[in-house]
Amino acid sequence: MLELRDVQVSYGEVRALRGISLKVEEGQIVTLIGANGAGKSTTLRTISGLLKPTSGSIHFDGKELNGTEPHEITRSGLIHVPEGRMLLENMTVRENLLAGAYCRSDKDAIQSDLGDVETRFPILAERNAQKARTLSGGERQMLAIGRALMSRPKLLMLDEPSLGLAPKLVEEMFESVSTLKSEGTTILLVEQNAYGALAVADYAYVLRVGEVVVEKDARSLLTDKSLLDAYLGEA
Amino acid sequence: MQFDEFFFIDLIQTGIDGAMLGSVYALMAIGFALIWGLLGILNLAHGQTVAFGMFAGLVSAGHLKLPIPISFACAVVTGVLVALLVERICYRPIRRAHELVPMIATLGFWITTEEILQKIYFHMYFKDFMPFPNPFTMTRFTFGEFVIRFDYVVTMSVAVVLVAALYFVIYRSRLGMALRMVAAGHDIAHLMGVNVLKTLRSAFMIAGAFGGAAGYLLGYVANMANPYAGSMATVKGLFTMILGGAGSIPGAIVGGIVLGFTELESAYLFSFAYRDAIAMGLLFLLLVFRPQGLFGTRVEDKI
């Protein structure tokens, strides 16, 4: 469904990605793990079009994405939930959710999806008139995911969804990621919490300094503790 | 200032006049606030939408004798066109550069177009100050001791209608949703599927419409049109915007009224000569003690 072939990205003179190739098949959860600064977020930002690759190609749904504007990529169903959630802080929870459906024009379906999201995350229904900036960390994460769901993603890219959450919430979060998968959403998950991610993922890529150093079935990687320690430190 | 039987009457009357005058400042500041809020740049060419709007009003109402609503529309359309030109030349090609780069580019646009406009006036009229049609210049409403100029009422009403329309657009339309997302950040707007460039162009168009309208109304209340109105509008609009809270539209409106009020009241109460220094000194202190302006609760609190 999504394929990156030898994608390279530079910030000025700094090479952030030194040739990344990866594949996400439909219905899978694929995870990108690696230490801080390994290039995980950069990869996602490149896929969603916020950064322009200096070379290499990105294919999504059979189409090449190179040179496509970010908003067009979003409209084609590739939804990126960025790190730190990037909520629309001054808008209400309800408005945030509706913003997720910005690209859609089917009003009735939007309303029913809104209902779905609010049943999935009841706290969002409770807080629907509150400004996003007043939410707690867990609520923010729910809002970010709910908002992404409002755009009916074909492929959902989650950047560090467990970051800054209490351990109990982390667990809940990984559960809801599995639920999403079971409902048929393809997910590309970027995580520093490697064990959590590998537990729910089908396939995994390990990044280090802008390169894929290992790619493997998630289950087998999870059991290969020495390999993980070698690349992720104490992660 | 004299403490006599008229002191309080004049104090209040001055306040009323100041607030009315401030509504024009507010209109000029909204365009600035919109562009700052969305792009984080100072659009020094914004005043030129005012100057060209005023000129379009002069030509259409004064020269071609078109009815007032049509010539007002001409002014607004001209403002929009100028703003589009600014977007095309001074913003789009350099949008990824440092924020000072578009600012200096708009300075170049300002210098060039002011000179061109002055030549147009000069070739058309051999003058730079032209009478701006205002059939109601002498009409006033009297309420006991107080009077209100009819043209100020018109200006205030147009300002209120335009601001209401702007609020409707921002909070009730798809474009408004896009604008608010862009204000929250360009990246996040991209990720929500917003065509940021197109939205910014719409923002420039809205700013231009406000500029054109402000130009018309400025000519209307002053009874004169001149090619230098843009410079005045740039300076006043800028100060107004900062006073209210940079990038904040309610701030721009309140800032305009406060600036008009402060100017006239400080002229009345303290000193004519130091009037501007008082207003600017207050602005300076405000910035030091409350950098978010009168209205902004936080610096990020845009639109």
Added chain:
Amino acid sequence: MKHVKTLTFAAGVSALLAAPAMAFQDEGTVRLGSTEPLTGPGAVYGQPTIIGKKIAIEEINAAGGIMIDGKKVKLDLFSEDDQAKPDQGVSIFRKLESSDDVLAITGTIYSRVSETMWGLLQKKLDDPNDTGLQVPAMSFLSMKAGVASISPWAFRNAGVECDQHEQLIDLVQEANGGAEFQSVVAALESNEAHSAAAWRVCYQGSLKKRNWDTKEYVEWFEQDTDFSVQVRRIRRAKPDLFILSSHYQANVGAMLEMARQGVTPKYMISHIGADAVEMIDLGGKAVEGVVFPSTAFFADPGVKSLLDEYSKRTGEWYMPAFTYLAYEGMYLMKHVFETAGIKNQPDTLAEDRRKVRDALASLKDWPNPMGLKLTMGATGDISRPYVYVTIKDGTFKLWWHPTKGYMNP
């Protein structure tokens, strides 16, 4: 080493410009410098001025030119644009003085710029310790009081502003039946140097001399659009004499507000800045009745031919007084060049400039194109008869004329 390169470049350019001066008398011309704002906001004053100069020069040259040292030579105008900016003014004043080797420099319009240019001139004549420039300079406007007194080399033909106001106040009092005014109110456009100087130096002096106090005094700025505060105070003072030391732009705004508030002083007087057709265009009925001095009334029969030519070139029915002053100034320079006894040779330039200065300083009873006699005063200002003009029935009308007396009081 960019700046070194630029220096050599600048030196190179200047070497080009300072090509060996031709022999003036032999090239058949006499060089006259001219500086006006031809671009920028000042151009609306500069353009009518340069038109006045050009009409005069074309007439002079068509009639054969100027008789210098027994030979007819043409008047050659070296015209520069100062953009009404002082720093530009300084550099081109030096350019005209040193690179172009002109005999005298005429201009500029704005007092602010004239003052800077003339600040370069020698302050004390014949003082070898004073190395200021020694070139006669003459402005045809620069009304700000005291500008020409900066240097013995600086002159104006616009008249002595204080004399105008002194005379106008006398005339107004006379028109009022000689009675003293009960309530004198003054307004000053305080960010405009000319208006500020007129108020401080002339009006205040005249009022003090008569022991008159202003009952109310207000200030406004040139770019103001709201005059309600000031006019309210004027209204409270119930003025019978209102002095507007202010230019047309603010005058019109204030007088419109006065009309709105129903303030009708018995007499309103203003200075040369009210002498603009925009007063009528912009102010309409509201400005009627204001009286202001003028050096040359455009409808005067004496300037008829100039007005016709000016109208032909610009399509305007009205000619500003300073166009006439520029025109007259060219004839004045012709007269001075012809009578100063100059040689008009490159090597006599310094002597010639001094002779021209002396001739200007000792000008006496020179009949100008309008047939009036002009005499140079000690401060470098020409004292001349003034007319007083008022606005009535949507046009300018003579109010008082030196020979005809009151006309539209």
Added chain:
Amino acid sequence: MAYWYTVISLMCINTILAWSVYSSFMTGTVSLGQAGFFAIGAFASASLTAIYGWHIVPATMMGAVAAAIVGLAIAIPTLRLKGLYLTIATVAFVEVIRVVFHNIKYGRDGEFAIDASSADARQMPWIGPDGPLGFRHIIYLTEHHITPGEYAMWLVLLVIAFGVYFWVLERSRLGFAMRAVEEDEIAAQGVGLSHNFLKVFAFAIGAAIAGVAGSLYAHLLTFITGDDFNIPLTVMMLAYVVIGGGQTFWGPILGALIFTLLPEIARETKEFRLELFGIAMLATMVFRQHGLITRDMVRRAETRIKTAFTGRNTIGPDEPGAPAPNPTKK
């Protein structure tokens, strides 16, 4: 020739002004307040020479000190403002200074040979600022027989001196620290100086430099008024830096030189001078977003000069200079 000396003098003054903006620009502070310091320097030093008969050099120094003191007073409270907020605060300062100098009067009576019988001579020659009438008779140069050529030469020497200051500064630890403040305020603390100190220091130095320029300007023009020091002027000073390039001290020189010389060269185009000026400004920004001179260009030129002198290629590992200061927006 005197014409070109005057143009050169103006170029030097504008270069110094551009550097005064650049000084705080190095630490990422965009000041639009330089016209205020320019005015303070001009009025202070002109008062000292014209009213009290000081020598021009100490007078200029005092002008710079006065500007620096006011600069400190402005910098300390406004420091916590970010980005363009600080810029706007400095604009407000310019307006206040302009209005103040437009209204103050002090000085002494002068003696010039004017016939006091004329009505105009009620205006006694007044030496010192005189409200809206301005400050006349700043005639130090003619009184002391300093010709335009000599003055231009002194100004060029002064520009070279300031150039050396910036050249040394940019290669010093202090300079790196200042750049680090621009790039990342936390990194600057590594050199042991607080970034607040560096910012205030750079701002005050910038104010002092503007004060020097003010003194030079006042003596060149002989007449100043408060209204000269207005917002368009202050924006132009910033434009010199942005157009020339704010990465190295060479940029402001070029910006100031070009935009002082352009109106002079463009005299031939007569009435289209201002349009040309504005378009040149616009085009520079559109086509050269980092300004005309970038740090890379300077580095390359330096390498080439070194190679030419030593005959061998001396390119070593990259200098630890700050990365190109062109943060992509947001």
